[in-house]
Amino acid sequence: xxxxxxxxxxxxxxxxxxxxxxxxxxxxxxxxxxxxxxxxxxxxxxxxxxxxxxxxxxxxxxxxxxxxxxxxxxxxxxxxxxxxxxxxxxxxxxxxxxxxxxxxxxxxxxxxxxxxxxxxxxxxxxxxxxxxxxxxxxxxxxxxxxxxxxxxxxxxxxxxxxxxxxxxxxxxxxxxxxxxxxxxxxxxxxxxxxxxxxxxxxxxxxxxxxxxxxxxxxxxxxxxxxxxxxxxxxxxxxxxxxxxxxxxxxxxxxxxxxxxxxxxxxxxxxxxxxxxxxxxxxxxxxxxxxxxxxxxxxxxxxxxxxxxxxxxxxxxxxxxxxxxxxxxxxxxxxxxxxxxxxxxxxxxxxxxxxxxxxxxxxxxxxxxxxxxx
Amino acid sequence: xxxxxxxxxxxxxxxxxxxxxxxxxxxxxxxxxxxxxxxxxxxxxxxxxxxxxxxxxxxxxxxxxxxxxxxxxxxxxxxxxxxxxxxxxxxxxxxxxxxxxxxxxxxxxxxxxxxxxxxxxxxxxxxxxxxxxxxxxxxxxxxxxxxxxxxxxxxxxxxxxxxxxxxxxxxxxxxxxxxxxxxxxxxxxxxxxxxxxxxxxxxxxxxxxxxxxxxxxxxxxxxxxxxxxxxxxxxxxxxxxxxxxxxxxxxxxxxxxxxxxxxxxxxxxxxxxxxxxxxxxxxxxxx
Numbered sequence: 001x002x003x004x005x006x007x008x009x010x011x012x013x014x015x016x017x018x019x020x021x022x023x024x025x026x027x028x029x030x031x032x033x034x035x036x037x038x039x040x041x042x043x044x045x046x047x048x049x050x051x052x053x054x055x056x057x058x059x060x061x062x063x064x065x066x067x068x069x070x071x072x073x074x075x076x077x078x079x080x081x082x083x084x085x086x087x088x089x090x091x092x093x094x095x096x097x098x099x100x101x102x103x104x105x106x107x108x109x110x111x112x113x114x115x116x117x118x119x120x121x122x123x124x125x126x127x128x129x130x131x132x133x134x135x136x137x138x139x140x141x142x143x144x145x146x147x148x149x150x151x152x153x154x155x156x157x158x159x160x161x162x163x164x165x166x167x168x169x170x171x172x173x174x175x176x177x178x179x180x181x182x183x184x185x186x187x188x189x190x191x192x193x194x195x196x197x198x199x200x201x202x203x204x205x206x207x208x209x210x211x212x213x214x215x216x217x218x219x220x221x222x223x224x225x226x227x228x229x230x231x232x233x234x235x236x237x238x239x240x241x242x243x244x245x246x247x248x249x250x251x252x253x254x255x256x257x258x259x260x261x262x263x264x265x266x267x268x269x270x271x272x273x274x275x276x277x278x279x280x281x282x283x284x285x286x287x288x289x290x291x292x293x294x295x296x297x298x299x300x301x302x303x304x305x306x307x308x309x310x311x312x313x314x315x316x317x318x319x320x321x322x323x324x325x326x327x328x329x330x331x332x333x334x335x336x337x338x339x340x341x342x343x344x345x346x347x348x349x350x351x352x353x354x355x356x357x358x359x360x361x362x363x364x365x366x367x368x369x370x371x372x373x
Numbered sequence: 374x375x376x377x378x379x380x381x382x383x384x385x386x387x388x389x390x391x392x393x394x395x396x397x398x399x400x401x402x403x404x405x406x407x408x409x410x411x412x413x414x415x416x417x418x419x420x421x422x423x424x425x426x427x428x429x430x431x432x433x434x435x436x437x438x439x440x441x442x443x444x445x446x447x448x449x450x451x452x453x454x455x456x457x458x459x460x461x462x463x464x465x466x467x468x469x470x471x472x473x474x475x476x477x478x479x480x481x482x483x484x485x486x487x488x489x490x491x492x493x494x495x496x497x498x499x500x501x502x503x504x505x506x507x508x509x510x511x512x513x514x515x516x517x518x519x520x521x522x523x524x525x526x527x528x529x530x531x532x533x534x535x536x537x538x539x540x541x542x543x544x545x546x547x548x549x550x551x552x553x554x555x556x557x558x559x560x561x562x563x564x565x566x567x568x569x570x571x572x573x574x575x576x577x578x579x580x581x582x583x584x585x586x587x588x589x590x591x592x593x594x595x596x597x598x599x600x601x602x603x604x605x606x607x608x609x610x611x612x613x614x615x616x617x618x619x620x621x622x623x624x625x626x627x628x629x630x631x632x633x634x635x636x637x638x639x640x641x642x643x644x645x646x647x648x649x650x651x652x653x654x655x656x657x658x659x660x
Contacts, residue, residue: 055558075561088559092577101573105564169553 003067006031006157006189007052007080012061014047021047023213024061029157029191029206034183036192036200039210040236040366045193048210049159052191053082066156070356076105081150082159086166087142089134095121095145096130103154120152121184137345140171147182157189164199176203193372198235201225209233211364227268231281231361237317239286242365243324247280247356249273257282260322264299265351279359288353289328291317292336295346301326305343319347409630418626426631436615436632443612444639446526447594453534453592458541459583463575466549477546481539488536492603495532499523499604524606532604533594540593541586548582549575558586592640613638 007029013042014022022044029035037045050056051157054075063071070078081102090098096117103113124144134142143163150158164172176192180203183190200207201221208218209232217229218272228234235242245257245264245288249360257280263338264282274288290297303319315335317328326347410422430436465476483491498504499522506518509555552575560570576583598613605611616636619629 055457055562074566075558076564076566082559082562084555084559086553086555088553088555090556090559090574101565103561152562269435356457 010062012058017351020213025215030076031185031189033191034205036204036207038200038207043210044213045210046161049161049193053159080159081155081162083146083150085162088148091134095098095132099149106153116152120148124148139167143184160192162193164292198274231357232364233281235365241284241326243282245280245282247271247276247278257356266356267352267356269356271356281357281359282353284349284353286327286329288349289327290348291330291345293348298350301347303345303347305341392523405630409626409634411627413483413625426628432633439615440612447591450530450594451587452592454537454541455587458538460543462542462545462549466546480542484539525608528604529601529609532600537590539592540589544582544585548579584647
């Protein structure tokens, strides 16, 4: 009876005419897993969620819930619930009636329903609000009620479509913890759509990173962060430097690249090793680059400071190096106040923090900085 | 300091509206109200205050009988109007994607055609040599034209229902359009099929529009006197005709005015009782 996977997607594709929203999505989501769909707007994450809910029908492929093919089953016969971005509470029903709704649809007895409603309201810390109407609640409270309504009949999985998108920053942080705690307590599978990388990294067991309807990588947060599969994933999550270089493996054939006068060792590369001298992207996380380090590092590049941005916990120092730009995140604790625009600096890093991607992926990179790489 | 002397702008903006209301609504209404306490002497309206106009209505069962019949017929028309107008609005709002604008226009376009023209049109549809009878006779289903179609209460009901449909359609459509679509998705997502979603979500949320449409239809039907006169035949006299005849034939304006005020009182009472549920904007209950 107990299927290992709550949700399985097999080659799921959704197209409207020529526009492909999701292309051949394959994934198996375990029971009790917190699975996130992460990507910029228009990447197909919400469409994927809606196909799991049954609100969209896949053009191709199969959707399985607890081992059962539900690709053509309407939403009201699927054992999953969606938490919509703007909550979609029924405005003419009190909190109690809203939460009662799914139980009524399942024919749960009145006494049983009363007990379950009490329990689920306690779970989301909203006891005493039974008689309120949705418009008498704040955004965060509506969010909790929407959650309670979706949890009350214990579905196989909960589908959350940017549920915290409408909340302000501080409340969002608090709600993230609430959500995570509830998910852990109830043990229900969560599929969580977000464009916020921090949210995905802090909450998820696994993340699928999407762009343009294509899944770039599926993996645990640390895997996605430290071993991105494509240049897009590398750029979308965290702060990443991209230097242009040429492929230059060392004598043993280990990956490496030539950037200006520097021969850099790379820990990982998605470029075929025999494609010597082809153009590559050399990636280093900004927090892995040190400015004027006292400790010895494998590589050192000379540069001049172009811009300094204070960000509270750290400073982002942008330097020009070999006619390119290299950014370093320097902890505020280690900050050297004598650094100023125009200062000559040594930028130090290790080959173990360097990744190479084919230059062709350059156009996939998401850059929010003012200047191009 | 100068600013304080001039009246607030919002007040100024209300002046034309107030003048309009005063001249076109309140003055005639006040005049009618005063007249309803006068009496006719010969061919003159004498300004002698009396309650006998109202007394006549309450003592002669013929008048209250016609009023009761009219209200019953209007009720039936309002129910029929809702039964026809609501599904139409639902269809246009929820089911149709392409050509929705065209369908919407088609639904309200009768309002642009002269009232009298539409009445005459119904006469040609329902008459002895009308569209229905000609078709039935030509097809051989009947040999003699059906006579129950025209010049009776049936004809009044059909035609007034038709007249009322746009007045039901508009508030219901507005109310339906206001329902956020993701609420319907949420309902489906939480286990409700189409029927359950309609009963639990769509119907309650569109109830204000429905009530408004129902009242519109009822009031239009109750006050009408042209359709009963044109299509009602002998049994088709309604309260509106009664009032009209007092002003037209009988030249008993005071009694006509009294009847008008009785009708107005009934209408205002109904509006007052239902305004709690109805809304011209089709908002949500409790909002």
